Amino acid sequence: MQNAVSQAREVGGSMRPSTSSRSGTSMVTVLGQQPRYMQLAQTLVNEIQNGRYPVGSTIPTEFELCEQFGASRSTVREAVKQLVQLGMVVRQPGVGTTVKALKSEGAYTQVMQQLSDLQRYTADTVLEILSKETEPLVDDAVCELLRANPGETWLHVRSLRRSPDSVDPICHTDAYIHPAFRSLKVDMDELHTPLFTMIERQFGEQIAQVQQEIRAIAMPPAVARLLNAKARSPALWVCRRYLNRRGDMVEGSINIHPADRYTYSETFQRGWNSA
Known part of the structure; x- marks a missing residue:
């Protein structure tokens, strides 16, 4: 009997649980992962601290990050929002998102x-x-x-x-x-x-x-x-x-x-x- 398996997909920045069916029974597994936007935020934090985006430089635009990560604009926006809340970047109209600090503020x-x-x-x-x-x-x-x-x-x-x-x-x-x-x-x-x-x-x-x-x-x-x-x-x-x-x-x-x-x-x- 062929098993039906549905993979977790990105939906609004979160992950859906995967489900499988075998011999008429159904099992639901909640993935032990953080929401996708949190994963992207952590990647950006790591890249800032590793020197890819020095203090004073700008990180890629939302459109560019969407392309890089293969993610939706809402997911990318939430990821950048996490960095803003940490005090590591600041958004400036007409300028972009500028790296402000290498770590979270006081x-x-x-x-x-x-x-x-x-x-x-x-x-x-x-x-x-x-x-x-x-x-x-x-x-x-x-x-x-x-x-x-x-x-x-x-x-x-x-x-x-x-x-x-x-x-x-x-x-x-x-x-x-x-x-x-x-x-x-x-x-x-x-x-x-x-x-x-x-x-x-x-x-x-x-x-x-x-x-x-x-x-x-x-x-x-x-x-x-x-x-x-x-x-x-x-x-x-x-x-x-x-x-x-x-x-x-x-x-x-x-x-x-x-x-x-x-x-x-x-x-x-x-x-x-x-x-």
Whole structure:
């Protein structure tokens, strides 16, 4: 019996899954590849850093890149957009796309330092999963924090974080995983690993920025019972939004710490060019 195999094709800058049929059964395989525009963007980054396009020079036009890569104009445009967002090139009407830098600009480096801090924090503590449910969003406040619409189905992971230095939990966390990643497998043997790192590993996503918001609140009674804390006592509310390079939300978390169990410390340094 002849097998029918359809190959993945470029469609709007993404790859369709290949399917095969054998003995009446159907198998769908999702290709373990990045979208085509991301592959082209990486190639252009490599060529800039290898000296093919020096700083101050212009890269080929969209039309020329389409010919070179055999790609659609929308795919090429998205690839160049990635370089613009990285701060490596700048588009100038009448001039073209000019190489501005050999690497991503400062803000991204600072973000990576913050991610290292978060990874170090989770490495020193243990996550205790309370529940893991795929559920529609119904709370307007949560939707606003996640920049999501009511009814969207996200993965909701409730947990406690514990420290070897404390008998009681140091934090209660409500983590919300974007619908695209709601099939995330939480490995119980990797509870020192941040959820965003699990997402990166399992889905090939990359967290580029973490937005953090901190407030002083009164400890909610329901959370107080889980943390062995006094209801309405001082607490620290920390919301983190994990974004990819396109600025899309990947994960959002709401963390509540008893005031006497968590200290947030940060050092600010004056830049060389500061007055």
